[in-house]
Amino acid sequence: MDRRDALKNMLAFIPLGAAFTGITAMGMRFVTPKKRDLERRIFTLHLDELPINSTRKFQDLRGKDLVLVRTGENEIKAMSTVCTHLGCTVYWEQDRQEFYCPCHQGRFDKNGEVVAGPPPTPLETYKVEIEGNNIFIYFQDKEA
Amino acid sequence: MGFSKWFNDSFPVDQEAMIKLTAEPIPNHLKRWWWALGGTPMYMFVVQVITGIMLIFYYVPDTEKAYESIAYITYEADFGWLIRSIHRWSSNIMIASLILHMMRVFFTKSYKAPRDLNWMFGVILFLLTLMFGFTGYSLVYEQMSYWAMKVGTGIAGATPFIGGWIADFMRGGSEIGQNSLTRFYMFHIVLLPLCITLAVGVHLYLIRAHGVTELKFKGDEKLEKKTFPLFPDHVMTELVMVSIIMVTLVVLSILFPVQLGDPANPNVTPLHIKPEWYFYAVFRWLKVTNLMVGVLGPMVFLAILFFWPFIDKKFDKWFPEKEVGFWIGIIGMITICVFTVWEIFGH
Amino acid sequence: MATSLNTKRTIIGVLSLVFIVVLLMALWKEVQHAMPDYKPDPIVDEDTRHCVGCHSEKGAGRVIVEQWKNSKHAEVGVGCLECHKADKSDLDAFEHEGQIIATIVTPGDCAACHEKEAEQFTTSHHADAGMIMGSLDNVLAEVIEGHAGYNNGSNPAAASGCWQCHGSRVQVLKDENGETRFTDNGILMLDPKTWPNTGMGRINLDGSKGSCTACHNRHNFSIAQARQPENCGKCHMGPDHPQLEIYNESKHGINFYAHKEDMNLGAQPWVVGVDYNAAPTCATCHMSATPDQAVTHDVGDRISWTLRPKVSEKIDAAELAKYEAKGEPLPDDFLTWEQRRKNMTDVCLQCHTKSYVKSFYNQYDNQVNMYNDKYGIPALGIMKLLKKNNMLTPIPFDDQLEWDYFYLWHHEGRRARMGASMMGPDYTQWHGNFDLAENWYTKMVPEIKELIEEARKHGNVKGANEVEAELDRILNSEMHKWYLGKSDPEEVKKRKAASKQFRQRYSD
Numbered sequence A: 001m002d003r004r005d006a007l008k009n010m011l012a013f014i015p016l017g018a019a020f021t022g023i024t025a026m027g028m029r030f031v032t033p034k035k036r037d038l039e040r041r042i043f044t045l046h047l048d049e050l051p052i053n054s055t056r057k058f059q060d061l062r063g064k065d066l067v068l069v070r071t072g073e074n075e076i077k078a079m080s081t082v083c084t085h086l087g088c089t090v091y092w093e094q095d096r097q098e099f100y101c102p103c104h105q106g107r108f109d110k111n112g113e114v115v116a117g118p119p120p121t122p123l124e125t126y127k128v129e130i131e132g133n134n135i136f137i138y139f140q141d142k143e144a
Numbered sequence B: 001m002g003f004s005k006w007f008n009d010s011f012p013v014d015q016e017a018m019i020k021l022t023a024e025p026i027p028n029h030l031k032r033w034w035w036a037l038g039g040t041p042m043y044m045f046v047v048q049v050i051t052g053i054m055l056i057f058y059y060v061p062d063t064e065k066a067y068e069s070i071a072y073i074t075y076e077a078d079f080g081w082l083i084r085s086i087h088r089w090s091s092n093i094m095i096a097s098l099i100l101h102m103m104r105v106f107f108t109k110s111y112k113a114p115r116d117l118n119w120m121f122g123v124i125l126f127l128l129t130l131m132f133g134f135t136g137y138s139l140v141y142e143q144m145s146y147w148a149m150k151v152g153t154g155i156a157g158a159t160p161f162i163g164g165w166i167a168d169f170m171r172g173g174s175e176i177g178q179n180s181l182t183r184f185y186m187f188h189i190v191l192l193p194l195c196i197t198l199a200v201g202v203h204l205y206l207i208r209a210h211g212v213t214e215l216k217f218k219g220d221e222k223l224e225k226k227t228f229p230l231f232p233d234h235v236m237t238e239l240v241m242v243s244i245i246m247v248t249l250v251v252l253s254i255l256f257p258v259q260l261g262d263p264a265n266p267n268v269t270p271l272h273i274k275p276e277w278y279f280y281a282v283f284r285w286l287k288v289t290n291l292m293v294g295v296l297g298p299m300v301f302l303a304i305l306f307f308w309p310f311i312d313k314k315f316d317k318w319f320p321e322k323e324v325g326f327w328i329g330i331i332g333m334i335t336i337c338v339f340t341v342w343e344i345f346g347h
Numbered sequence C: 001m002a003t004s005l006n007t008k009r010t011i012i013g014v015l016s017l018v019f020i021v022v023l024l025m026a027l028w029k030e031v032q033h034a035m036p037d038y039k040p041d042p043i044v045d046e047d048t049r050h051c052v053g054c055h056s057e058k059g060a061g062r063v064i065v066e067q068w069k070n071s072k073h074a075e076v077g078v079g080c081l082e083c084h085k086a087d088k089s090d091l092d093a094f095e096h097e098g099q100i101i102a103t104i105v106t107p108g109d110c111a112a113c114h115e116k117e118a119e120q121f122t123t124s125h126h127a128d129a130g131m132i133m134g135s136l137d138n139v140l141a142e143v144i145e146g147h148a149g150y151n152n153g154s155n156p157a158a159a160s161g162c163w164q165c166h167g168s169r170v171q172v173l174k175d176e177n178g179e180t181r182f183t184d185n186g187i188l189m190l191d192p193k194t195w196p197n198t199g200m201g202r203i204n205l206d207g208s209k210g211s212c213t214a215c216h217n218r219h220n221f222s223i224a225q226a227r228q229p230e231n232c233g234k235c236h237m238g239p240d241h242p243q244l245e246i247y248n249e250s251k252h253g254i255n256f257y258a259h260k261e262d263m264n265l266g267a268q269p270w271v272v273g274v275d276y277n278a279a280p281t282c283a284t285c286h287m288s289a290t291p292d293q294a295v296t297h298d299v300g301d302r303i304s305w306t307l308r309p310k311v312s313e314k315i316d317a318a319e320l321a322k323y324e325a326k327g328e329p330l331p332d333d334f335l336t337w338e339q340r341r342k343n344m345t346d347v348c349l350q351c352h353t354k355s356y357v358k359s360f361y362n363q364y365d366n367q368v369n370m371y372n373d374k375y376g377i378p379a380l381g382i383m384k385l386l387k388k389n390n391m392l393t394p395i396p397f398d399d400q401l402e403w404d405y406f407y408l409w410h411h412e413g414r415r416a417r418m419g420a421s422m423m424g425p426d427y428t429q430w431h432g433n434f435d436l437a438e439n440w441y442t443k444m445v446p447e448i449k450e451l452i453e454e455a456r457k458h459g460n461v462k463g464a465n466e467v468e469a470e471l472d473r474i475l476n477s478e479m480h481k482w483y484l485g486k487s488d489p490e491e492v493k494k495r496k497a498a499s500k501q502f503r504q505r506y507s508d
Helices: A003-031 B003-010 B015-022 B033-037 B039-056 B066-075 B080-107 B116-139 B143-157 B163-171 B178-210 B230-255 B277-288 B291-306 B308-318 B324-345 C005-032 C046-055 C061-069 C080-084 C115-122 C127-134 C136-145 C156-166 C223-227 C243-249 C251-258 C282-286 C317-326 C337-348 C354-388 C400-421 C425-457 C461-476 C489-506
Strands: A035-046 A055-059 A065-070 A076-080 A091-093 A098-101 A106-109 A114-116 A125-131 A134-143 C094-096 C099-101
Touching: A003 B039, A003 B080, A003 B230, A003 C005, A035 A055, A065 A134, B033 B039, B033 B080, B033 B230, B039 B080, B039 B178, B039 B230, B066 B080, B080 B116, B080 B230, B080 B277, B080 B324, B080 C005, B116 B143, B116 B178, B116 B277, B116 B291, B116 B308, B143 B163, B143 B178, B163 B178, B230 C005, B277 B291, B277 B324, B291 B308, B308 B324, C046 C061, C046 C080, C080 C099, C127 C156, C136 C156, C223 C282, C243 C251, C243 C400, C243 C425, C282 C337, C337 C354, C354 C400, C354 C425, C354 C461, C400 C425, C425 C461
Parallel strands: none
Antiparallel strands: A035 A134, A055 A065, A065 A076, A076 A125, A091 A098, A098 A106, A106 A114, A125 A134, C094 C099
16 A cells, blocks of 8 residues: 555545544533532521521432531531541431441531541531521532 | 463454455445445444433433433433434434335345345344334333324234233233333333344344345446455445445434424323324324224235245246236335325325 | 445545534534523422422413423522421411422511511511501492402402402301311312402411512512512502503603613612613612612602602601600611602612702602692591581491592592602693592582581581681682682783783694
């Protein structure tokens, strides 16, 4: 095969390869899950429904559990109940004022900070806003 | 130990046998484009498998969620509309090219012994392809899907003796419901692909085993060789076909993207109900005949088609030189065309 | 017809390029989102999805769900239960598909998220609209016009008329034993005497007052719709308070309809002069934000006069009097009429100059004062005198004069005042001052004279004299003396001269 032939081959088959690469890329894009970046403010509870140092379980719009902890007069933390170690769901222990993870005995205080066990980071928090008697949380929606 | 040696030791391949298997010389008449009509449906099937697998990423075979998942694919997922439209157009082209292929084989009498068994496998392939279309269409679970399932299983149910069992088997019960959708989904992505892969394998093997029928066309006698090489000649032909098909599919998808009708409503039959175009002739036939004749008619037609090599042989024996088979083929084609066109314009 | 290898290769090359071009077109289409409109289901929690599952299939619910899907509520994840969830103790609560719900959503429910608006609304006059129960209008509707004899005591004049704007007192439907009634599929039934009703001052079963949906129509809850003048016009129209008609006549209204597309009605925030400047709507002046004021749902916050009563007074006069009587100091958030006028002026100043606004208020105050002085106060005085002297029967609305007086203050007087307040001169003049004059001089004055004669005939001389003296006093006053031919001769001469000049100029 001489050079002219090789060139002609390239002219014919490189576009073909490019086209197939293109459509493959489109296909890959198709099967990649869409991401969404949306922030929503949702109403959870009235302030007078949450006594100080108590917790209430709640669910975000995706059904994921989260817990509201009132740590002070106007201090409320909203935290995910997913342990940051390997993903088990923590329990709230009212007497010890701690979150306890049964899987590997991790413990978090009422602010979500790690106090014992293997969890590497504090519990994931949601931004909270208090307006009058209403407690709102900001829910980040990342899935399509 | 070099890598090549390691690989050849672990994965021994008989080079000579491979070359002999794949590089078989191709008879000259296959240079003619009509003969590409056999490979076209096969290539379309490959397209269907690839696009079909991609659709499975998002499709949910639940009566409550199927429609919505298809809406997601069509209107939300990136290039979802393209993948789905290619899948739909490819199915149409697959069936169309399959019919043209059957016509080519019929009118060139390539079904004559010893290729009669292969013809029958071909008819089986044809039926499997139609069932692919039928089951796939039902998965969308829009109005047309649901009522096609209802009517289709109803027709199957009118088969003498075993009809009731067949209908219940297809539906997964006595009514169209969740079981039906699950079964149709399984037929479409597991059972039919398995069957058609096996049948295609047999079909291709028999073609190779018999060797392709040699036909003489004007101008070919002058050629020195009676064959031409698979690579690069026939491969290039195939690549041309592939390019044409891909461009056609994408252009059709852009110009005529597949949409969504109303979601399935078991209580309301749409006023203008129609199956896919390849069922029009049967649909019209059912409208103009009573149920018994309506169901038996297509069955008789299929039986004739299936056993055609033997029927044709008989005609040749009884009416030599009269080419009865040819004329029956013409009449059959015209009949189907008439019924199809009737259905297109009729009400 | 065999094609050579070269040809095939060329074809492949060309087709590949075509393929690439076509793929680029597909990419373009994808980027353009050229697919027809499809709104994905809003993300809401499982409970709402359960509601939507059924209600998007059957009956009227389909439209409701579609409307909701297009609303801001759906966008932010506010679904069915966020509004319709009820407390077990609510009188209209009932169990449905595992949830305790109530059909009617009240300001009490909306307050869960819209606390400020609900609070402002509840303290406003709008929320009190249902309190007409003790008024003369009520007597009109319930006794004089209507009859409470339909469907177990329903009075259509009230139920289909007054209450549809003012609001009913919602009741649960009960059977003979006093038990709450339910439909066949377990839905609590509300008394048709009182519901459907989206009146502004509806008295709800959960104790709250009013109805947010009177303006914020469900289930779209479109802010653009709420800002349109037609929205207010459902109630603020008609012979007794034609605010919508006055607005439509005025330059404000003309500009609005001419430049509606520039109004940016759906914007949030919606600040006059910043987000739009084509024209004001009702909401602009009475509620919406200016660069210096926030939105208020208390529609009285910018009103200085009350144009409703027989004699107009400043809007804070009644409240002030209450505090004075009790000897209590005014609360910190008490809005005087001056402050309210300042608030309204702030809106006007977004488009008009200070002197323009000041002069307008001058004209407006003059009209209100003139009505008060010429018709309002005299007519009220004389009606009181007639009643005191038993010259009218104790039965309301059985005397012609009572009807004419009602027209005077309730219809014509209001039209004159409101026409001036919102610059609708035709209403001020031909539906207002003209009608007032015609009524007073051709109907009321002759009828009062008749009553005087009647009283005298039947021996009520004291009453007859008292009323006659008062009528004389009125008719001899500056504003009415023309009627007695006592116009100032100088003035009459001047008018005749001006009239002659006019005729010369226009050769009538």
